Amino acid sequence: MTSRSRTTAGGSSQSGESHALGGSGLAVVDLSRRHARWGERIIMAVLVTAALLSVLTTVGIVISLLAPTITFFQHVNVWDFLTGTEWTAVFGVEWEDKSFGVLPLVTATMMTTVIALSVAVPLGLGIAMLLSEYASRRVRSVVKPVLEVLAGIPTVVYGFFAITAVVPLLEIFVDIDGLYSVLSAGLVMGFMIVPTVASLSEDAMSAVPSALRQGSYALGANRMKTTLRVVFPAALSGIVAAVVLGISRAVGETMIVTLAAGNLVRLSFNPVEGAQTMTGFIAQVATGDAPEGSPLYYSLFAVGALLFVITFVMNLISIRLVRKYRQVY
C-alpha cells in the first residue's frame, strides 16, 4: 500500500512539473507561463482597467444624460416633448413660460441629414466603386490621401466655408434669405461624410471574393454589369452599414449646422431657410450661459439624450451589418 501510494504521488508531482514547463509533450497549445509572477498580475490588472474605462465612459455618458433628463421629464410630458411642434426653450424663465416640443429641431436635423446623404451616398458609392473595381494602384494611392484630407478638415472650417463661400455660389441658383440655410449646411456636411461612406463601402466591395468577379466575366458580363449586379449586391450589407454610419455622423454633426443653418427654431421643409437642429440647440445653449438648474439647462440634456439614443441605434445597426458581411466572406 505504502509503496503504491508513493508511486502515485511521485507520478503526479512529475506531471505537475511538466505542466509548469509548458504542458505535456502531446498538447502544447499555450506557451505562455500563466500566473508566474506578481508583476505580471499587476500589469494585467492595469491593462484590464484601461479596457474597462471604455465601458465606464458609456456608463458615464448614460448617467450624465439620464439624471438631468429625468428631472426634465418631471416638468415636461414625454409625449408633449416628442410630438410638440413648438420649441421655445430659450424664451422666458419658468417651466410654464416655455413650450418644449422637440419636433422643429428633429425636422431640421432630418432636413440637413437628407441633403447631406443625397450628396454623400452617390459620391461616396461612386468613388468606392471606382477605387475597388476600376482604379489602378496608382490612382488609389493618390485618391486615398485626398479622402483622408477631406475627412481631416475640422468641421468648424466646413461651417465657415458654407456661409462665406457656398452661400454666394448657391445664390446664383436659388434665393437664400440671409446667411443661413439648411441647404448650404447639408451640402457641405455631405462632402464631409463622403470619405466615411467611400472608405467603408470600398472595404465591403474589396472583401467580395475575386471568384465571383471571374465567374461573372466568364459568363460574358462586362465590368459595369459585374460591378452593379455581382459586386454591389454581394457587398450590400457593408454598403448599408456605411450609409447608416453616415446618417449617424450627419445627425450628430454640430459645428457645421451651428454656423451655417443658424439658430432660428422653425418647423419648415424649405431648404433655403435656416433652421436650428438638435445639435445646433445644444451648441447655442452651451455658448450662452444657462444657469445650472434652470429649465434651459435641463432641456440641453433632454435633447442630448434624444440625440444619443438616435445615434446609438444607428451605430448598433451599422456594427451588426458590418459583422454580417465579415462573416460571409
Add this chain to the structure above:
Amino acid sequence: MSTALLDAPAEHRPLQSGRRAGLGSVIFAFVLWSCLAIACTFLLFLLITIVQEGIGRFDAGLVTAQPSKIRPETAGVESAFFGTLWMMAATAAMAIPLGIAAAIYLEEYADPLRWWNRLIELNIQNLAAVPSVIYGILALAFVVRGPVSLGVVLLAGAVALALLILPVIIITTREAMRSVPREIRDGSLALGATQWQTTWKQVLPAAVPGIATGSILALSRAIGEAAPLLLVGAAAFVTFNPDGVLSRYTTLPNQIATLVPQPGEAFRDLAYATILLLIIVLLAMNAVAIWLRNRFQRSW
C-alpha cells in the same frame, strides 16, 4: 501565391471582360470618374479659398497678438494657438497610454470568446461613432460640475477630447499589433519570456510605427474639434495664454467659431487666417503620420 494573384487589382489581370464596352459602360465609367472629380473639385475649391482669403492676415502677428473685439485689424489668436498646443499635449498624455493599454489587453490577453470581452469590443465600436458633442456633455457633468467640479478649465476639455479619441487609438493600435506575426510571440514565449515581456519587448516595438501613425491622426482629429469644447468652457473670450491644465482656455477651432458671427471684413479675414494656421498644423501632422507609415512600417 494563387490567392495573391487573384486578389490583384483588375487591371493587372489580362482577362477582363467578355464583351466590348458599350455606350452604357462608357457612361458608367464616366459617372464614376466624375464622382471623384466632384469631390476633388470641392476640396480644391475649399483649400484655394482658405489660402486666398487667409494669406492676407497670415503673419507672425497672428500668434503674437491676443484676440480683441475692438481692433480686429491688429488682433491675433495667440491665446488660442497656445491653448491648442496645451490641449494637444494634455489630450495625448491621457489618451495615448490608456488607449495602448486597452489595446494590449484586448489583443494580447483577452479571450475573444468571453462575453465581457465581446461587450468591451462592441462598446468601443459604438463609442467611436458617438457624436463628439455628447463627450462635451459627459465632461460637463463629471469634470466641470458634479464629482470633480474643476470648473471650465483646460483639463476638462482635454478629458472630453481624450475620451473622444480613445476608441480611435485603441482600434488603430490593435490593427498595428495584429500585423505582428504570431511566430514572433511564439518564439519569445518559447525562450521563456513571460506574456508581458513578450508584449513589451517584441510586439510593441514592432508595432510602434502603426501606433504612432494612428495616434497622430487621432490627435489631429482632437485638435480640430470645437463642438465638445463649447460645453466645457472654450466658448469664452480669453485673451491670455494658458499657464497650466487648470487655466481657462480657448482653442483655434473655438476661436474660429467665436470670430464667425462678428460683423465686418476684418473679423472675416482674421477667421480665414486662423483657419489657414489650423489647416497647416493639421496637414503637417498628417504628413508626419504618412511619413512614419511609409518609412518605418515593415511588411512581414
